[in-house]
Structures are given as structure tokens and as C-alpha cells.
Amino acid sequence: MKRRTKQREIILATLSGANGPLTAEELWQQARAQSNNLGKATVYRNLRLLVQEEDVQEVHLPNESTRFEAKFTGHRHYFYCEKCKNISFIQATCPVAALDGVTLPSGYKIRSHSLMFYGLCVECD
Ligand SMILES: [Zn+2]
Ligand SMILES: [Zn+2]
Structure with missing residues (x-):
């Protein structure tokens, strides 16, 4: 059973609704718009966990810092x-x-x- 916290729900919903892969900073900015008390450290920590649990995947693009997107199995x-x-x-x-x-x-x-x-x-x- 995966732990589902409110913070993680917000992070996942933000990534799923984004029209592109987000940097951790962008993710935090957008997630904060939904839940004002969402701290940067909290977002970063949960993001790491979500990557470990494979609900979120890292996107490595040339010359770009690591970005994140909701799990996606296709090719784009x-x-x-x-x-x-x-x-x-x-x-x-x-x-x-x-x-x-x-x-x-x-x-x-x-x-x-x-x-x-x-x-x-x-x-x-
Ligand atoms: Zn533009
Ligand atoms: Zn292709």
C-alpha cells in the first residue's frame, strides 16, 4: 500500500495537469498556488519519494536541469x-x-x- 498524503496528491495533480515537464522549482510554484502552506522542502522531499515509487518520472533533456512529469508509458x-x-x-x-x-x-x-x-x-x- 502506498502512502498517499495530501501533499503528494497535490504534486501528482499538478504534474498531471501541466502541459509539459516541470522543474522542481516550477512544480513548487504551481503546487503552492493550490495549497498555500506547501513548503519547498516538502515538495522536494515528496517529489523524490514519488520518483522512487515510480509515480513520477524524471525527464532529462539536453542542456536542461532535470524535469519531472507524471508517469507516462508512451513515447513523446x-x-x-x-x-x-x-x-x-x-x-x-x-x-x-x-x-x-x-x-x-x-x-x-x-x-x-x-x-x-x-x-x-x-x-x-
Ligand atoms: Zn514562450
Ligand atoms: Zn519519437
């Missing part, structure tokens, strides 16, 4: 706004299937990939 890509630096999920069919048959040195196999799109979000355009 990200959009980076060059102005506000927000990262959002992109809901689209993976375009990489088009690279099938890409030539690799003999014996190499691709297991995964990550793709980041860069541009301006709707608020910055």
Missing part, C-alpha cells in the same frame, strides 16, 4: 520555447519512423531517441 516529444524557456509536450505521431532503414555501423541497434523542437510558444509569438 517536447517543444522548447526560446523566449520564455517553457517546455511543453507535443502530441503528434512520432516522425522518426520515417528514418527507418537509417544506416548504422554494422551491429548497432537503436533502442530509443529523444527529439526537441525549438520555436516560440503561443504566448510569445
